[in-house]
Amino acid sequence: MSKILALYTNEMIKLSRKLSVWILIALMTTSCILVPFLTKRMYQANLSYSDESESLDKTQLTKIRDSLRESFGDQNQYVQHDTIRFTIQNEIIELFATYLSLDEDDVYSYASYICMNTILDNYNFDKYPLNGSLLADHAYTLYMDETSNLCFMNTIPFSERDNAWYDEYIDTTERLDLANAALFSHDMDAMIKLVARKNENNGTFSLSIWKDLAAIDPEGRLSIKESRRLAEALIQREKYRKNLEMGVDSYNYSYIPLTSARRAQIEDSLLILDYQITHDKLPNETTELGVATKQVTHRAARFFLVIMMIIIAGSSISQELATGSIKSLIIAPVKRWKIFTAKLLSIFTWGLFGSILITFLSTLSTMICIGSSSLPPYYYVSGGAVKVMPHLLFTLLYFLVDNISLFIYILTAFMISCLTRNTGISVGVSAGLLLGASISTTLNSMFGHQLWIDFLPFSNMDLLSNVFPHLGLIGYLDSDMAGLFGVADYHAIPFSFSVTYLIVLSLILLLIAYDGFVRRDIQ
């Protein structure tokens, strides 16, 4: 044991004197520090752009109204009314519609024009910013729609108006009334009635979503972003419910029967989502930015880490053989398996060190750049209740699982190094495997899922989506759940299969490496 410790100390000294190691550590550190700053800047630039497009105040509305009016320039003589009262006052509207035999575009412009006039006169911009909440935004769109509808109906000549027309006409005016109430009185009930009447998924959200939304936010006070997020969560919840009800899993536009494991997973997701909705713990703008920043940073730094580890592991034995420095190890009174063990342990230590470094740095710099509240806790279900895992603990576990693929890459590079005793081959082949890892995704998409694809190492290397099935619920991007080098096809490969596979694979790699170094002669 003391011999292994001595060898291990020596190996650590040797690795710490490698220039390539320090260059890659510098790159890892740099990307950990730089990427969050870049992400933040890009986000801010994007934010100022999207803010402009979303806000709609009185001045802007006036400008739009005026430009609309200009387009009516020479038709002004026909325009009898600037406003329309949306009670059933058939004569007035009929009059205007008959006088103006406008084409479709002009009807739409005219309808918009009178809508804006009405809004400018009657809307309380201070109380509810227009477009400021989902309710206001939607009511505004529907109000415009119904007004246009009404105008179009009025372009139908009297001779062609039958009973169906009158039924439709009454219906439209009633809908317009509801839109009116929703817009000007901010009446959520009116909005729900209107959505129910339209009886189709005309808007973004269905009736049940609106009902859920109204239950949480009866006055429609949530900002448009917040309520959109909420609505998306509600949609997701409905989707989960539907999946459970139907017993299928929708995946890539196809339907797969739910396995019992997947059913349990969806049930958990549903519980968490419920918890998030009722406790106001849904991802928000800050946490979304925080999570995305951390993911991007971690991924960039991790790329350098994997390259570094492939170089270290791939050169560990072969470089010593090439330079001949292995001699002083062979001559020493230590058994060869001890050299082997110490080398492997020292490589893992560096991998662990690098991994801790990037995990720590990417978390820290995200917290500095985006804010400490930007990193959400992870939610999981235990014993039928939703539990909260603090972000730091979650990060630690995430990092352990994330390192499984790193471990396999290290073993592969080390094995090839022991077997071929050639640094170029071992580093080259391992780097090739790293870059070619996406092959299983490609194969999956080319031939559909086939059993043998499950037996590729790459298909089993990502366990993140198995260990953390609810990452998406706190805003982790799907693509990252696939890990840098794996595929998140959690339907196809059961967790226990992947774990067994990886253990067997590691043992085989170790055995080949052991045979290559310990049992063969050193030339």
Added chain:
Amino acid sequence: MTNPETKPALQIQKVTKTFGKKTAVDQVSFDLFPGEVFGFLGPNGAGKTTIIKMVMGFFRPDEGTIIINGYNRKTHYEAAMSSIGGIVENPEMYNTLSARLNLQMYARLHQGVTKERIDEVLELVGLTERADEPVKKYSLGMKQRIGLAQALLHRPRVLILDEPTNGLDPAGIHLLRDILKKLAHEDRVAVMVSSHLLSEMQLMCDRIGIINHGKLLRICTIDELMHQAKSSSSYRIKTSDPKKARDILAENFDSRISNINDDTLDIEIDESRINECVRCLVAGGSDILGVQKLESSLEEAFLEITGGGIDIE
């Protein structure tokens, strides 16, 4: 000096090693005793390095036993290897690290090597002043010295040096020779040196083993080899007329004439008959300007043992 009562420090018993179809070492057995410098002599490719690499743990022997300091290498690897030190081919260190750090790292793998001992061996090989430079700045000779320092660091009972004089300057060779002799004769270390240079062996070794084609052909002391050489020594006789001298000897004396030059004549006779030979020449009227003994017969003896005609440089 060889002392049959002492237990051998290194025993090699019927060791065989094949590479593919080629038998590199064939049933080699010999013992190495404390206090002697053993020379391993053979042409290039004879199997010297293969034997050394087997002793040092690079190769596993296909057959046979290696016992170091009483421990069987196979069953008590670490105990056996802890009493051995040496250099195989060129000494290779971790080039980016300093000599001192290299030694410290090596010392960590042995028991009881102190910091003072590291300073001591650095002093011994004369590298104290440059010990903190990275090894890549060293010349070949300096690398040999640091290799020797490493080999001696843990006071091994058996010291094995493969071509130790490679790259050393004459002063270095002299130093090495002194160190080895002192180690063997004073500290009772068993020293084994391999070389293809006979002259070097002559100056350094007490016993030599001659190897060719993987077979150990002969083990003898330097004296025995010298004696074999002496039994038919060459003499160079300087005379104004070598041809005349040749004719006189051909008529009156039983000897072999190996070479004739403008003013010299080389003959091969037994040492005891040289007086008789000169008298015969003088009697025949030849003028003797000088008689010189030629040492080259040692090499001839070597060639004779190894089968001759091989590159011995």
